[in-house]
Amino acid sequence: MDLVIRPLNADDAEMYRSIRLEALRAHPEAFGASFDAEAARPVAFFAERLTASAVFAGVHNGTLLGTAGFRAESGPKQAHKGLLWGMYVRPIARGSGLARRLVEAVLDHARERVELIQLRVVADNAVARALYASLGFEPYGIEARSLKIEGRYLDEVLMVKMPP
Ligand SMILES: CC(C)(COP(=O)(O)OP(=O)(O)OC[C@H]1O[C@@H](n2cnc3c(N)ncnc32)[C@H](O)[C@@H]1OP(=O)(O)O)[C@@H](O)C(=O)NCCC(=O)NCCS
Numbered sequence: 239m240d241l242v243i244r245p246l247n248a249d250d251a252e253m254y255r256s257i258r259l260e261a262l263r264a265h266p267e268a269f270g271a272s273f274d275a276e277a278a279r280p281v282a283f284f285a286e287r288l289t290a291s292a293v294f295a296g297v298h299n300g301t302l303l304g305t306a307g308f309r310a311e312s313g314p315k316q317a318h319k320g321l322l323w324g325m326y327v328r329p330i331a332r333g334s335g336l337a338r339r340l341v342e343a344v345l346d347h348a349r350e351r352v353e354l355i356q357l358r359v360v361a362d363n364a365v366a367r368a369l370y371a372s373l374g375f376e377p378y379g380i381e382a383r384s385l386k387i388e389g390r391y392l393d394e395v396l397m398v399k400m401p402p
Pocket of ligand 1 (some may be wrong): 254265268269325326327328331332334335336337338339358359360363364365366368369372
C-alpha cells in the first residue's frame, strides 16, 4: 500500500476532525476525550490543535487512515516530558503495521524535544498495550477508576519510554 506518514497542519483540519470524531464515537472506552464534547467544536478548534500539537497521520490517496499525536508539557519543571495521545487506526488499515509506524514517527519527533514520553492506555486494551510494550514503553502505575463511562469505571495503565 502506498502509504505516507506525515505531520498534519491546519489545512488538514477538516479531515482530521472527521477521523478524530470517528475514533471517539467508535471507541469511547479508548479515549479520555468525549465524542459529544468534540463534535460540538468548530473546524477552527481542530486547526488550532494541529498547530499546538504534532499530529502524525498515515495518508493513502489523500485519505487519513490513522493518527498519533505528540505534545510536550509546558512549564519549566515539566517541559522535559512529552505525551503520546490520540492513537487511532481506521479498521480497514488495522494489522498492517500502521500504528507501529505512527508511534515510531512520534518517537523520532519526541527524541529531539523531550527526555521521556508518557502515555495512558485503558487497562483492558490488550492490543494497544502490546503495541506500546513492543516499542519499549514500560508501565509505571495504574490510575484506578480513571474514566467513568455511563456508570462503568475503567482503569488506565500509565506507561513511559525514557528516553523516547
Ligand atoms: C490499537 C490500534 C491503534 C492498533 O492499530 P494497528 O494498525 O492495527 O496496529 P499494528 O498493525 O501497527 O500492530 C502493532 C502491534 O499491535 C499489536 N496488535 C495489533 N493487532 C493485534 C491483534 N489483533 N491482537 C493482538 N495484538 C495486536 C501487536 O503487538 C502488533 O505488533 P506486531 O506488528 O509485532 O504484530 C488500533 O487497533 C485502534 O485504533 N484501536 C482503537 C483505538 C485505540 O484503542 N487506540 C489506543 C488508545 S491508547
